[in-house]
Amino acid sequence: MTSQSVSLTVADPNDLSAFKKELQEAFALAVVEEYGELQNGPIPSDEDLDKSINAPGAVALRILRDGKKVGGAVVTINQETLQNTLDLFFLKVGEHGHGLGYEAWRAIEARYPQTVTWQTHTPYFEKRNIHFYVNKCGFKIIAFHHTRHPDPHHPGSDDTIGDEGFLFEKVMR
Template sequence: MTSQNVSLTVADLNDFPDFKKELQAAFAIAVIEEFGGLPDGPIPSDRDLDNSLHAPGAVPLRILCEGRNVGGAVVTIDEVTHHNTLDLFFLKVGENGQGLGHKAWLAIEARFPQTVSWQTHTPYFERRNIHFYVNKCGFKIIAFFNAHHPQQDHRSSDDSIGDEGFLFEKIMRE
């Protein structure tokens, strides 16, 4: 594999419809593998994505490889505490397995050097995500949400499969 240059750019409002479709297509793969199909509509729903894209502090990012769009992310940046979240992260269908996700994550870290900590979450069944966050990016699992330990600050969501999952944290500096 040749070295590929990965960079980030802020997603333009006009790009949001494509951004959402690409993200939903990428997320659908694991849902279909695990459950045999999608529930009523895409995961995450358009409403959930709109809420994430327009949330206070949200920064929607496009992931580029050699200038070509290969994915995206939505981070929420807290300019006061610098405890930030990775809300959404995806590579377009067909772009995974090339090291682009790890390079994109490193670019996100570099773009927000004041970050004290990052948190993110993933559904329990997303083994590839768990491997990626823990083994590739250096996150630690800090909680497992389920019926006996529900997520307290779970945002309003149409996501019917999102009740069980892991919360990850990466401490960047004390």
């Protein structure tokens, strides 16, 4: 756990270019470790990121530690059903292992206290993410998506790495 203050702020539109670059750098670490060199550009692609950030109900959040940008998240908030999604979540390269991710997740939960359920997903090979969501944050795995059981909510992704993975859910009440 960190003794430093973790907070959230809505990402400034002028900061979105840096936000996307930092997210892609963070995601690249695990992809390169698993598959070697990135073959087809950054993951997720700029187009996929723009779709997520600009989707109806989406909110891009900056994760701050003592006022310094250390990561970010994109959440989609459904004001009618209160069934929300954590679409993207990252800590900048070099910021892992200090308890910031858990504190940031708690800050997201606190920011949206009316949430009934949260859903998120992660690639199958991301053991660190699976551990984080299940063992730290209290999510349950509710599906495994792959070519024979595709994710109906994320069709047409530009990256094949995201095609196989786990869907998680956390019931809040």
